[in-house]
Each structure stands twice: as structure tokens, then as C-alpha cells.
Amino acid sequence: MIDDNRFEVFLFSAAVFGVAVGIGAIFDRPELKSVTKITYTKDIKPLVMKRCMPCHDGSLPWPPNFTKYKSAFSHHKRMEFRAWKRRTMPPGGVYITDDERTLIKEWSDQGAPE
């Protein structure tokens, strides 16, 4: 009798574990993650204020101003190219994470929405 109960508990735990692993697998799929909409206002502006300042604050005609959506939008392909593809921005020594580089690329891929 006791053994039977233990077996049921075991089966129940195994089922819970299986469901948890299943859910984990869904949330680990990168193709589902990238469905999240990335916007300039929510994601890119805070990143730019952290990693591209003071150089891209628009105080000079060049380099381009990334603190305004319109200007960032018109340079989004170059932002992707320099920060994600070529990794030449920010210039040597200025800290940025790989996730932040990828965020710029995905924002650009999504058409750089505001």
C-alpha cells in the first residue's frame, strides 16, 4: 500500500517535471524570443544614453545624433553595421555587452520602430 502511494507520488512528480521541462523548452527557443517588439523609446534610447554618449549627443554635426528618434532611425542600418556586425562602435575601450549589440541588430531588423 505504502509502496503504491510512493509510486503515485513518483508518477505525479515525473509529470510535473515533464511539464516544467516542456515549458522551459518553449521559453528557451530564440525564434520565439525575437518576436518581442523592440522600440526606440523603450529599448534603444536607454541603451544609447548609456553606451553611445557623449559622442552621439548631437552637439556636433557629426557623428550622428542618436538621442532623437528621427536621426537614430535614419542611421539604424549603420548603427547595426558598426555596433553589431563590425563591432567598431563604441570605439575601443568603451564598454558594451553582446546582448546590447544584439538588441541594436534586432531593432534594426524589425524596421527600427519608434
Ligand code: HEC
Ligand atoms: C567615444 C565616443 C563614441 C562613442 C561612445 C560611440 N561613438 Fe559612434 N562615432 C564616434 C565618432 C568619432 C564617429 C565618426 C568617425 C567614425 O565614423 O568612426 C562615430 C560614428 C558612428 C556612426 C556613423 C558612421 C557610419 O559608419 O555611418 C555610427 C552608426 C555610430 N558611430 C554608432 C555608434 C553606436 C551605436 C554607439 C553606441 C552603442 C556609438 N557609436 C558610440 C564616436 C563614438
